[in-house]
Amino acid sequence: MNISMTRIQAILMKDxxxxxxxxxxxxxxxxxxxxxFLYNRLGANTISMYFLPINMTFSIVTTYVQCSLIxxxxxxxxxxxxxxSPASLGDILIGKSLFVLIVTIVSVTMAIFxxxxxxxxxxxxxxxxxxxxxxxxxxxxxxGLFAKSIMEAxxxxxxxxxxxxxxxxxxxxxxxxxxxxxxxxxxxSQLLLLAEAxxxxxxxxxxxxxxxxxxxxxxxxxxxxxxxxxxxxxx
Amino acid sequence: xxxxxxxxxxKKTFNNETALQDVSFTIKKGExxxxxxxxxxxxxxxxxxxxxxxDKSAGNVLLFGQHASEMKQSHNRKRFGILTDNSGLYTRxxxxxxxxxxxxxxxxxxxxxxxxLDFVNLYAxxxxxxxxxxxxxxxRVTLARAIMHKPELLFLDEPTSALDPVNxxxxxxxxxxxxxxxxxxxxxxxxxxxxxxxxxxxxxxxxGKIRAIGAPKDLKKEFGSDxxxxxxxxxxxxxxxxxxxxxxKLYQWMQSDQVxxxxxxxxxxxxxxxQITGSDLx
Ligand SMILES: Nc1ncnc2c1ncn2[C@@H]1O[C@H](COP(=O)(O)OP(=O)(O)O)[C@@H](O)[C@H]1O
Ligand SMILES: [Mg+2]
Numbered sequence: 001m002n003i004s005m006t007r008i009q010a011i012l013m014k015d016x017x018x019x020x021x022x023x024x025x026x027x028x029x030x031x032x033x034x035x036x037f038l039y040n041r042l043g044a045n046t047i048s049m050y051f052l053p054i055n056m057t058f059s060i061v062t063t064y065v066q067c068s069l070i071x072x073x074x075x076x077x078x079x080x081x082x083x084x085s086p087a088s089l090g091d092i093l094i095g096k097s098l099f100v101l102i103v104t105i106v107s108v109t110m111a112i113f114x115x116x117x118x119x120x121x122x123x124x125x126x127x128x129x130x131x132x133x134x135x136x137x138x139x140x141x142x143x144g145l146f147a148k149s150i151m152e153a154x155x156x157x158x159x160x161x162x163x164x165x166x167x168x169x170x171x172x173x174x175x176x177x178x179x180x181x182x183x184x185x186x187x188x189s190q191l192l193l194l195a196e197a198x199x200x201x202x203x204x205x206x207x208x209x210x211x212x213x214x215x216x217x218x219x220x221x222x223x224x225x226x227x228x229x230x231x232x233x234x235x
Numbered sequence: 236x237x238x239x240x241x242x243x244x245x246k247k248t249f250n251n252e253t254a255l256q257d258v259s260f261t262i263k264k265g266e267x268x269x270x271x272x273x274x275x276x277x278x279x280x281x282x283x284x285x286x287x288x289x290d291k292s293a294g295n296v297l298l299f300g301q302h303a304s305e306m307k308q309s310h311n312r313k314r315f316g317i318l319t320d321n322s323g324l325y326t327r328x329x330x331x332x333x334x335x336x337x338x339x340x341x342x343x344x345x346x347x348x349x350x351x352l353d354f355v356n357l358y359a360x361x362x363x364x365x366x367x368x369x370x371x372x373x374x375r376v377t378l379a380r381a382i383m384h385k386p387e388l389l390f391l392d393e394p395t396s397a398l399d400p401v402n403x404x405x406x407x408x409x410x411x412x413x414x415x416x417x418x419x420x421x422x423x424x425x426x427x428x429x430x431x432x433x434x435x436x437x438x439x440x441x442x443g444k445i446r447a448i449g450a451p452k453d454l455k456k457e458f459g460s461d462x463x464x465x466x467x468x469x470x471x472x473x474x475x476x477x478x479x480x481x482x483x484k485l486y487q488w489m490q491s492d493q494v495x496x497x498x499x500x501x502x503x504x505x506x507x508x509x510q511i512t513g514s515d516l517x
Contacts, residue, residue: 002309010339014325014332021327081323081380084286085340086309 011095070144071153272440
């Protein structure tokens with residue numbers, strides 16, 4: 001695919017300007033931060049509590065914002081116009097995803113700080129968070145491509161957000177309902193398991209299994225996004 | 236070969252409904268070619284196929300000697316510009332910000348934005364947000380975006396449908412200037428006078444079929460009844476053929492000083508469209 005830095009940068013700048021003036025979407029960024037602050041006040045002191053606002057950031061900031069940005073481009077026909085310019089789909093998706101990634105990195109960092117989480121191994125955790133962000137961006141891309149309008153997008157993205165961000169909660173209930181054991185393999189659960197392992201004495205497997213699981217989820221979801229694109233965007 | 240567009244036996248169906256059937260035409264470099272037809276006749280569908288936004292069902296479609304599907308390539312997208320009724324502009328951005336985005340996507344020099352704004356007479360209003368603009372202004376911004384990279388080939392889908400007469404005239408002048416610099420223009424319209432003013436050649440499209448094709452004056456010659464009306468002093472109106480056969484009659488009337496007024500009944504393109512297709516252009 002034909003990709004150009006100039007064009008990616010132009011798309012990213014455009015997304016930044018549009019996003020900063022789109023208050024309905026941009027104010028969503030504040031929600032997880034408010035949550036993080038409140039949890040801190042309530043005396044959050046376990047990894048699973050620290051991860052509530054972090055997971056919320058992934059679903060509300062990463063997935064939801066990516067999804068609604070793409071759905072809006074479709075609804076307003078701006079995507080079609082971009083596709084008639086020399087911008088390739090790669091330029092458009094990378095530019096937009098890069099923008100959402102930057103917003104995610106800033107939000108997650110602030111959420112970690114506000115909730116009072118001091119990770120024992122920041123380096124490994126940062127890599128896992130970054131890989132998770134890549135997955136949640138793919139998830140938002142899929143929802144955005146699926147939806148025909150902004151309205152539809154915000155409905156489609158809800159169950160997806162619930163399933164993927166409340167994995168850890170399902171895990172807590174899995175002793176009562178064994179079927180929920182499956183939720184252990186969600187990226188959000190793996191991220192939590194990794195973070196918990198990092199606090200104590202951890203083995204190679206404790207790090208690699210979550211990392212690989214998250215990478216596999218990311219790969220599969222990006223492949224799925226590409227398939228949806230082919231199906232939805234060619235008429 | 237100097238045909239910029241060469242379409243042969245093009246057919247397009249949408250789930251069993253035929254939108255285009257056996258459409259053939261060629262457009263030479265430097266021509267302004269008009270696609271005339273009422274709403275639903277297949278004008279937009281033709282442009283979508285030519286610009287690789289949708290696939291044809293059958294036939295042969297070449298642009299610059301390449302298959303239409305090749306127009307998806309970045310380097311080919313730089314060769315054409317397009318204006319459609321869907322502006323595809325970012326409503327929270329200003330006119331200028333929208334054009335800057337596209338000048339970066341086409342990798343143009345910064346002066347291109349100002350030139351494009353001048354072309355559509357919007358430089359003074361460049362800081363306005365798209366959400367605050369009238370339909371006519373949006374159409375002008377879309378046109379500015381379409382011509383900004385100085386394409387060899389320009390597709391205009393009903394370019395003046397939302398414009399007032401002053402801006403329409405301004406755009407006509409601009410298009411003629413572009414054309415004089417070598418730009419080939421493919422425009423669709425249901426405005427016959429627009430076609431007559433701008434186009435070197437036109438095709439009449441009706442229910443997905445081309446019913447006639449040629450220079451406006453040739454179509455008039457071929458299909459129009461070429462007559463002259465003579466008003467006489469006794470109040471009578473005589474209609475005579477525009478040719479030597481009726482010249483004697485006219486000479487007699489003039490000799491006897493009976494004539495008050497003479498005018499030709501040259502048909503408009505709209506009349507001819509009506510005559511060929513049996514339907515109006517709206
Ligand atoms: N995506 C589509 N799906 C089904 N039918 C379509 C589609 N696009 C156009 N058509 C049909 O094709 C015909 C030609 O449409 P169009 O090219 O838009 O006409 P025009 O631009 O001349 O008004 C119409 O009958 C229209 O209903
Ligand atoms: Mg149309």
